[in-house]
Amino acid sequence: MSKFQFPESIKSRPVYGTLEPRVGKFHLMIADAEGAEAILELAAQDSALMAKSHIIFIPNGTDYGDQLKALNPAQYYEGPSYAASVQRIRHVLANAHQGLQVYLTGTEGLMGQAQNEAMQAGIPHTFIQTEHRGSVARRMQCVHCKGITEDVMTDPFVCSHCGLNLFVRDHYSRRLAAYQGVCIDAEDPGNVPEPVELYK
Amino acid sequence: MTIQFNDETFRDDYSFHNSDWAIKRFPFPFHEDSYMYAVNMEQHRGGPEGSVYEKRFDVDEHYVAEMRDRAMVLADDPLRCQSLPHMTLAGWDLLELIMVSKSEDYPDLFELHHDADQWRWVNKPLGIDDTFTFLDETTLPYGPMEYITRQTQGDFCVLDQREENLWMDAGMVTTQADWSLDFDLGMNFFEWHAPVPLAHEMGIFKRALKFLLNIQQGAPARRMNWTMTVNPLLDTSPENYHKWGIQKTTLTPENIGSKQHLRVELQTFFRLPRSNALVFPIRCYLCSFQDLMTMPKWGRRLHRVVRDLPVELATYKGFIDNRPMMLDYLSQFDDGLPTSPGVFPEPETEPPLNKAG
Structure with a gap:
């Protein structure tokens, strides 16, 4: 019920498996x-x-x-x-x-x-x-102010730190444990598309 | 030859300019009238006299101004230079490589003197004369990678080699074509290239990695890459994209010749001796369309390349919206005559533009 099949994506995007018991201390x-x-x-x-x-x-x-x-x-x-x-x-x-x-x-x-x-x-x-399992929300880093916005469910979204409108990239950093968010209206300030729920 | 260093800026009033010498030696990246991705590696063992390929680390008229711009970028955002803890030795390797190369290739500008572990480095254009102990970080004002790359044009990625892969574990990145070192730090070769379209499917990165893993000490390699930049802005970073992105919309048919720049990266690859890391300098050269058009061969060819570039690439390189205006401008410099093979402009032998009005 709670398993979601993520669409295939670029090579930095994490791929998740199914837990299985392994031999260990x-x-x-x-x-x-x-x-x-x-x-x-x-x-x-x-x-x-x-x-x-x-x-x-x-x-x-x-x-x-x-x-x-x-x-x-x-x-x-x-x-x-x-x-x-x-x-x-x-x-x-x-x-x-x-x-x-x-x-x-x-x-x-x-x-x-x-x-x-x-x-x-x-x-x-x-x-x-x-x-x-569960929510498909993403942990996003704003590439501009470096702030992390947790539980992002829409694309675009508003950075919870600097307030810029960011689009959701699939580019992912394990070091930051976050996807990258980039300003969506830099070339046309104010022209921000309606947010769409992720994977819809 | 003594270089006359330009007093110029890469921001605000954009007083950057290329002399006739710099235009003639500009590393035009297209060896034929079309472009598609290729690994296109070759040995980095010199090149024609005066060309950007001649020296291991090319120094040109923009050196002092570029280093000034780098210092400003770092003051605003110190995260542009980062080195994971295991990369310090590679930083010393890089410092040595650059100091030895520059003092040998430009003895009138740079000097390196050894007395056992005591090194004296003289950088005349930047007015630096420092003595330090090799492999002792406490004797330098910055870490070794940061110290030397504050004095060397081009971005630097220092790649750790392990698990049959290369890892972006250190770098100095202030003149980048829209990628973030802070975000990509710690990624492997495939991960940091993940956003590039088409090339993965073409097997480009697998082949390139195989080549790079086998680069030996003393046998550096090089390749070219390119993109487009409006205004001679070195710091086209994602960090500041919300500030510079708007500049892309300032092109008009009147100003495109001076504002639109072809941005070329001369990428080189050197194996480092102690750390076995690979250093990957990415040297950025900028040239305005109007300066490129002074070479008839480049005028003809650039029009054809931009016109025929696949949509995905024009989008990825960020100029899909401006492409029609570019083509209106560039088509004036394409009379349909054939071009000679190779990247060099051949101004003496290439026919002049044969186009009325």
């Missing part, structure tokens, strides 16, 4: 909202997985918490926001040993930011599993 699972469904499906594939798992879940208004807790993971944490959870994520990654498996699922913004933390901890991005 320990498993770090970071999810937001409908990403919980992917973790429930993952747990169902391997009954031994949860005893070695740490789930970090950001509900964003959903109520999957009890189901995830019922999986009896070795550690379970529910955070009110990604920003509130990031210190914990960094700590877990910094203290991780060889053999840690990382699973990211939910929105692109959540996966991108958590992947970035894992990369900074020395885990190559190609070793990190991702599965998109």
